Amino acid sequence: MRSSGSAFTRGIACALLMAGAVTVLLRAQTTVPLSVIRDVRRDVLPEAVRITVELDREVPFYQEGLENPSRVFFDLKGTRTVPKLVDAVLKYDTDVARDIRLGRHPDNITRLVIDLQGVSRYSVYTLYSPYRIVIDCERGTPEKGSGAFSARKLPEKPPAPEKAPDPFSAVPTAPATNAGGDFSVARQLGLGVSKVVIDAGHGGHDPGATAFGISEAELVLDVALRLEKLLQQRPGFETVLTRRTDDYVTLEERTQRANRESADLFLSIHANASATATARGVETYFLNFALNRQAEAVAARENAASGLTMSSLPSIVKAITLNSKRNESRDFAVLVQQAMVRGLQPSNKTLKDLGVKQAPFMVLIGAAMPSVLAEISFVTNRAESRLLKTPAYRQKIAESLLAGVLKYQQGLKKVQTASLSR
Secondary structure, three states: OHHHHHHHHHHHHHHHHHHHHHHHHHHHHHOOOOEEEEEEEEEEOOOEEEEEEEEOOOOOEEEEEEOOOOEEEEEEEOEEEOHHHOOOEEEOOOOOOOEEEEEEEOOOEEEEEEEOOOEEEEEEEEEOOOOEEEEEEEEEEEOOOOOOEEEOOOOOOOOOOOOOOOOOOEEEOOOOOOOOOOOOHHHHOOOOOOEEEEEEOOEOOEOOOEEOOEEHHHHHHHHHHHHHHHHHOOOOOEEEEOOOOOOOOOHHHHHHHHHHOOOOEEEEEEEEOOOOOOOOOEEEEEEOOOOOHHHHHHHHHHOOOOOOOHHHHHHHHHHHHOOOOHHHHHHHHHHHHHHHHHHHOOOOOOOOEEEEEEEOOHHHOOOOOOEEEEEEEEOOOHHHHHHHOOHHHHHHHHHHHHHHHHHHHHHHOOOOEEEOOO
16 A cells, blocks of 8 residues: 555656646746847937837737936837847936846846926827837026926028929839838839828717716717818818718627728827826737737727627738738827827927827728728827817827828828939
8 A cells, every 4th residue: 555655646746747747847838039239329319319229029018108307118028129229328428318227127127217307298109110219308408597497499490492393303202111111012002192081089878088077989980070171271282081970880890881971091090098097198009919018908898899800800800910001000000199299289388298109990991992990189188188089189180180190191202302412
């Protein structure tokens, strides 16, 4: 009995060891290698100081601004640095953003901290091939009697004298490249923008986010109508609205209509919400799989009205994977985001630039044209909700979205000439 019991015990121990080994092996097989932060560059530009963080691939990150002292930090998930940047402190003697620090945090998080003393505002966006996070820190000038800084007004350049065009000394120039430095098929073919579909989210029995007396459905419809009016004042633009009244339109029907109308751009307007009362700011999305929990949560909330079932999952995944408009949509999203930050910060001093993100929004799936979803502010933030109730702030949002559309149009197909040397 004793011998038999010992054999039984040894068998159990052996089985447990084997199970543990299998678990360790499975964990090792599913471990994703860390992304490498290759470089942190600081460039002094005429209007700003630019910080560029270069990585070997795209990673999710969280950013937050802090005061006393003024600074912004970025938590880059699943990353490590090259040896020269491990716990590095980068100090500079001139201009703003003089202090940049990198530190290691638990769970393979690298924290990057940038000093913002003397910065009037900053903007964050991403570029690709290689993947870079870019932080532009605009200089401020001290206000009399205070240590605060205000935006520095740049000197205006005198207008250049007009010259008669000379067809023998000029040639057409190419449009701007995509963010990755290449030309998409749309840019190679010289395609432009004329018809814009403006999609006011939610509506009817789906009011969207509701807080402090604001209904997301009513808010975004008002902004959409204001944007339509602004675009109609621009020659060469045609606009289509997915809804003009408080009606419910399915998520699928919105992009289907854009396709039927042969639209060139699709802009879906939404307002954000959070269980955290202090959450605030603006962000812009393009279609792809979500990279972080925040993007997942926003997509889940905005997709809640979808009537599709699990049987649609394979076709949805395929549509996202084969998205041929990703580069153009990403570029459109970057320009819309930058325009919202610049346009709204003067009225919303505490505005947060939450950046450009990606997520699987049903309202963007299937669109045959570049398409983005703009979250124009948080209705659940008391301060932002007060602004959102005012016609002036809603008009500023519409003007900012217009600026993003115009900037994208100008970059997509420039009508310029370049002088030839004689």
